[in-house]
Amino acid sequence: MGHQAELLPGTLDLLILKAVSLGALHGYGVLLRIGQISGGALTIEQGALYPALYRLEGQNLLASEWGTSENNRRAKFYRLTPAGRRRLRQETESWNRLVSAIAAALGAKMREV
Amino acid sequence: MLKRLQLLWRALAGRSTLERDMDDELRFHLETRAADLERSGVAAHEAARRARLEFGAVEGYKERCREARGLRPFDEMRGDLRYALRVLRKSPAFALTSIATLALGIGANTAIFSAVKAVLLNQLPYRDPDRLVMLGESDAGEKRPETVGYTTAYDWRKLSRSFESMSLYRDAAGAIVERGEPELVSGLRVNYDFFDTLGIRMQIGRAFLPEEDRPDGRHEVILAHGLWRRRFGGDPAILGRVIRLSDSSFTVVGVLPAGFRPLEIPGGAGTPEIFEPLGYALTDPFACRDCQHLHLIARLKKDVPVARAQTEMNTIMAGLVQHYPGSYPSEAKVALQPLHDYTVGRVSRALWVLMGAVGFVLLIACANATNLTLARAAGRAREMALRAALGAGRYRLIRQLITESLLLALAGGMAGILLAWWCTSALSSLAPAEVPRIHEIRMDAAVLWFALAASLLTGVLFGLTPALSTSGADPNAALKDQGKATGSRSRRTLRDVLVMGELALAFVLAVGAGLLGKSLVRLMNVDPGFEPRNVLTLRTFVYGARYQKPEAEINYYAQVFERLRATPGIESVAMTSALPLRDFDSYGFHIRDRRLAHNSEAPSADNYSVTPDYFHVMRIPLVRGRVFSSADGSSAPRVAAISETCAREEFPNQDPIGKQIQLGGRDDAKPWTTIVGIVGDVRQYGLDTAPRIAAYIPQAQNLSFPYSLVARTTVDPRNLERATRAAFLAADPTQPVFQVQPLESYLASSLAQRRFTLALLAAFGGLALALAAVGIYGVVSCGVTARTREMGIRMALGARRGDVIAMVLRQAAVLAGAGLAVGGAASLAFTRFLSTLLFEVRTTDVATLGAIAVLLGAVALGASFLPARRAASVDPTTALRYE
Numbered sequence: 001m002g003h004q005a006e007l008l009p010g011t012l013d014l015l016i017l018k019a020v021s022l023g024a025l026h027g028y029g030v031l032l033r034i035g036q037i038s039g040g041a042l043t044i045e046q047g048a049l050y051p052a053l054y055r056l057e058g059q060n061l062l063a064s065e066w067g068t069s070e071n072n073r074r075a076k077f078y079r080l081t082p083a084g085r086r087r088l089r090q091e092t093e094s095w096n097r098l099v100s101a102i103a104a105a106l107g108a109k110m111r112e113v
Numbered sequence: 114m115l116k117r118l119q120l121l122w123r124a125l126a127g128r129s130t131l132e133r134d135m136d137d138e139l140r141f142h143l144e145t146r147a148a149d150l151e152r153s154g155v156a157a158h159e160a161a162r163r164a165r166l167e168f169g170a171v172e173g174y175k176e177r178c179r180e181a182r183g184l185r186p187f188d189e190m191r192g193d194l195r196y197a198l199r200v201l202r203k204s205p206a207f208a209l210t211s212i213a214t215l216a217l218g219i220g221a222n223t224a225i226f227s228a229v230k231a232v233l234l235n236q237l238p239y240r241d242p243d244r245l246v247m248l249g250e251s252d253a254g255e256k257r258p259e260t261v262g263y264t265t266a267y268d269w270r271k272l273s274r275s276f277e278s279m280s281l282y283r284d285a286a287g288a289i290v291e292r293g294e295p296e297l298v299s300g301l302r303v304n305y306d307f308f309d310t311l312g313i314r315m316q317i318g319r320a321f322l323p324e325e326d327r328p329d330g331r332h333e334v335i336l337a338h339g340l341w342r343r344r345f346g347g348d349p350a351i352l353g354r355v356i357r358l359s360d361s362s363f364t365v366v367g368v369l370p371a372g373f374r375p376l377e378i379p380g381g382a383g384t385p386e387i388f389e390p391l392g393y394a395l396t397d398p399f400a401c402r403d404c405q406h407l408h409l410i411a412r413l414k415k416d417v418p419v420a421r422a423q424t425e426m427n428t429i430m431a432g433l434v435q436h437y438p439g440s441y442p443s444e445a446k447v448a449l450q451p452l453h454d455y456t457v458g459r460v461s462r463a464l465w466v467l468m469g470a471v472g473f474v475l476l477i478a479c480a481n482a483t484n485l486t487l488a489r490a491a492g493r494a495r496e497m498a499l500r501a502a503l504g505a506g507r508y509r510l511i512r513q514l515i516t517e518s519l520l521l522a523l524a525g526g527m528a529g530i531l532l533a534w535w536c537t538s539a540l541s542s543l544a545p546a547e548v549p550r551i552h553e554i555r556m557d558a559a560v561l562w563f564a565l566a567a568s569l570l571t572g573v574l575f576g577l578t579p580a581l582s583t584s585g586a587d588p589n590a591a592l593k594d595q596g597k598a599t600g601s602r603s604r605r606t607l608r609d610v611l612v613m614g615e616l617a618l619a620f621v622l623a624v625g626a627g628l629l630g631k632s633l634v635r636l637m638n639v640d641p642g643f644e645p646r647n648v649l650t651l652r653t654f655v656y657g658a659r660y661q662k663p664e665a666e667i668n669y670y671a672q673v674f675e676r677l678r679a680t681p682g683i684e685s686v687a688m689t690s691a692l693p694l695r696d697f698d699s700y701g702f703h704i705r706d707r708r709l710a711h712n713s714e715a716p717s718a719d720n721y722s723v724t725p726d727y728f729h730v731m732r733i734p735l736v737r738g739r740v741f742s743s744a745d746g747s748s749a750p751r752v753a754a755i756s757e758t759c760a761r762e763e764f765p766n767q768d769p770i771g772k773q774i775q776l777g778g779r780d781d782a783k784p785w786t787t788i789v790g791i792v793g794d795v796r797q798y799g800l801d802t803a804p805r806i807a808a809y810i811p812q813a814q815n816l817s818f819p820y821s822l823v824a825r826t827t828v829d830p831r832n833l834e835r836a837t838r839a840a841f842l843a844a845d846p847t848q849p850v851f852q853v854q855p856l857e858s859y860l861a862s863s864l865a866q867r868r869f870t871l872a873l874l875a876a877f878g879g880l881a882l883a884l885a886a887v888g889i890y891g892v893v894s895c896g897v898t899a900r901t902r903e904m905g906i907r908m909a910l911g912a913r914r915g916d917v918i919a920m921v922l923r924q925a926a927v928l929a930g931a932g933l934a935v936g937g938a939a940s941l942a943f944t945r946f947l948s949t950l951l952f953e954v955r956t957t958d959v960a961t962l963g964a965i966a967v968l969l970g971a972v973a974l975g976a977s978f979l980p981a982r983r984a985a986s987v988d989p990t991t992a993l994r995y996e
Contacts, residue, residue, distance in 0.1 A: 021495065026138075027138060027141075027142050028141070028142045028143075028145045028146060031142075043167050045166045046167050046168045046169060047143070047169035047170065047171065047173070047174035048148070048169070050135075050138070050139065050174055050175065050177075050178050050183075051174060051177035051178050051180070051181045054178045054181035054182050055181035058182055060180060069141070069145070071145065071148070073141060073144075073145075074137065074141070075138070075141050076134070076137075076138045076141075109945075
């Protein structure tokens with residue numbers, strides 16, 4: 001497994017929104033998709049996923065309904081609401097700003113100060 | 114918003130569904146993960162284990178999920194409840210005492226509220242009952258409308274503008290002989306628009322027509338639902354059928370609905386069940402202006418206030434008095450009263466007083482519960498401090514404590530409702546029939562809401578103070594204060610004040626009960642003027658062609674007398690037209706050589722037509738002259754006896770014997786009646802009403818009344834009911850006799866309402882006293898516990914048992930003294946409301962106040978004696994080690 005990184009606080013919500021934005025998923029599916037899109041680089045404490053899902057649903061960023069999983073079982077599927085989609089866009093932008101700001105800060109040379 | 118509500122609803126109602134969904138979702142995760150692991154080659158049991166391990170602490174995450182859902186407040190509430198239950202289960206003595214105290218308070222309130230609601234608050238069952246008023250001629254300023262003459266009412270109807278309609282009614286009785294024993298049925302003769310005025314529709318058939326309400330009419334009858342079912346089997350084809358009532362034929366034209374509640378005539382023979390047209394005309398001799406014997410109910414026009422109608426009627430009446438001075442006393446007025454007040458006015462004061470009394474009981478119960486909670490709070494100071502130290506906010510602690518008190522209050526309320534359930538059925542069966550509408554008492558939704566509201570209010574009331582004082586404690590101090598079970602000084606002061614308040618309230622209640630009790634004793638010591646014990650009474654109703662001649666009726670009574678005198682156990686018998694405490698019948702009292710400006714100014718005298726033995730049977734003493742004998746027959750000179758009051762008031766400084774009088778209208782052409790005797794006064798209208806002037810005439814000389822039998826017995830009169838009834842039926846089986854009952858029962862029912870109010874108030878007073886005693890016991894006992902160490906030191910230094918007891922009792926005496934002082938002041942303020950319920954007792958009766966103060970002081974000291982003795986038996990060495 002080698003190069004796995006701990007999640008920064010607050011980034012789990014963003015990852016969930018991103019994962020779900022690509023199509024409705026059940027909780028376990030969200031876990032797999034995050035692993036997949038991060039190339040296995042990010043580990044999530046599996047149980048922590050659910051309080052986050054519930055909170056996002058409570059904030060009306062996700063909607064859920066019961067459906068049938070690929071292995072033919074009853075599962076709860078989450079999808080993005082319009083509000084969720086807006087939030088994802090905003091969060092992505094501010095994340096990118098933050099990343100480039102931090103990267104710029106960390107890449108600074110002595111003479112630029 | 115909607116979504117939140119939905120969530121809230123789901124949280125509250127669908128709590129278990131939500132939990133199940135969460136379980137399902139997490140299980141799906143774990144199982145799918147395990148299956149994936151298995152596919153990658155992990156053994157089955159190992160896969161399940163690994164899946165759980167990777168997931169983390171399932172229960173912890175569940176809790177966080179619930180939180181994330183925003184359900185925390187509900188979970189907290191559930192937690193509070195569960196915690197409260199656990200805490201209360203751990204101190205069952207406290208919980209049970211509190212619940213029992215509150216149950217008594219809430220139960221008593223609920224029961225009395227149900228009575229207040231049924232009797233005073235519920236609307237009368239007529240259309241727009243607020244617009245119904247009773248009217249009557251008021252000759253001496255009486256406020257309660259009684260009766261009016263036909264012609265007067267005719268003019269009122271013609272001249273007034275305030276009323277939609279006015280309907281006269283009077284009592285009427287009829288004997289139904291059809292099928293079985295003759296039955297006397299009470300009834301009313303009513304104007305044709307009577308049922309319209311009330312706003313009642315017939316269940317079947319129709320109301321009367323105007324042309325049926327004439328002297329030549331009166332051939333129709335309307336039946337009450339109960340009579341129709343009872344006597345005619347609810348026959349739907351009854352309309353048009355001719356029935357015999359007292360030898361006359363009536364055609365049934367209508368049947369009233371089951372819910373109809375007839376207007377009852379005060380002192381009437383019972384609930385009216387037959388209704389006939391009134392059938393009066395202005396030319397009838399008994400239709401005269403001062404022939405006051407009709408009742409009048411009227412419906413106000415929409416938006417006409419009672420006061421305006423009253424003003425209009427006063428003007429009209431003043432005009433009539435001016436126009437017909439001979440027919441009305443010069444100060445004649447109109448009494449006008451809303452029907453509701455007229456019906457329940459007599460009892461409303463008593464009921465409100467009782468409602469106030471139970472309110473006091475509830476306050477005392479609250480104070481007791483507060484005290485108990487405060488006492489416990491002292492012991493829980495550390496627990497609270499610990500919780501506060503662990504991060505519970507003050508709000509959180511208060512909520513926890515309030516939850517506990519609400520839980521107690523609701524449990525108390527539940528028990529109280531059960532208690533009230535039982536009480537209301539007892540109330541309506543024990544309450545005297547004299548209390549109007551008493552049988553309409555129900556535990557309905559409104560009463561249950563009342564009980565719930567009372568419980569919640571109680572819970573907050575007795576929970577808030579302790580919660581505030583407990584939660585505000587400084588955790589630092591409380592934790593350091595190694596389990597000292599004393600509580601702060603301010604908390605102790607609060608408890609002292611509460612106990613003082615309890616004593617004060619109990620004092621007011623006990624004084625109220627004492628005043629009523631003294632009134633009742635005074636009343637029962639009043640000499641009614643006759644000897645009511647061992648007298649059987651029975652009412653007769655003689656009708657029919659056979660009795661057209663007076664001799665026939667006399668003969669009928671004579672036959673009955675003969676049989677009765679031969680009956681063992683009967684000592685003597687007589688007849689009277691008016692039973693004391695039951696009937697009243699008064700006539701103008703005219704003296705031959707006294708000329709008045711108008712005949713209408715003659716005083717009115719209670720009139721009795723009696724057989725000679727009446728005075729002997731009733732033990733009414735002869736003061737002077739003679740009573741009647743069999744020689745005073747129909748052809749003998751007319752004679753009369755008068756009462757002492759009559760002799761004193763109408764013949765001042767004269768000897769009335771030998772004076773001549775006329776009863777009713779004065780007519781010099783008619784023979785005059787000579788007074789031959791003076792007899793003792795009789796309290797005709799009740800023990801609390803001074804006797805009015807009275808005149809007696811021999812039955813043989815004027816037979817124009819319905820009669821009641823009075824029979825003096827040598828055994829319990831109830832044992833002779835059957836034999837007496839049989840004697841009448843043997844003389845003539847077609848003549849009904851009814852209301853066979855001991856004379857004493859009339860005396861009892863005249864006191865029944867007072868007795869009832871007194872019994873309830875005394876019960877509440879006793880309850881209040883008991884609760885206050887428990888309260889003072891608790892406070893003193895707590896004080897003793899708190900001072901155990903001090904007692905130990907004192908005793909170690911040489912104090913004796915007696916000193917310690919005296920010290921504790923002194924503390925109690927200070928409390929009791931303060932409570933009594935406050936109570937004394939309060940009772941002066943509150944007993945004013947009792948004034949109309951008292952009889953010859955002033956509201957500030959010093960003897961009663963003193964006696965109650967002594968009683969309360971004794972109870973308070975008695976309750977303190979147990980803890981005082983405990984304090985005195987403390988072993989100094991133990992006490993010093995205490996804490």
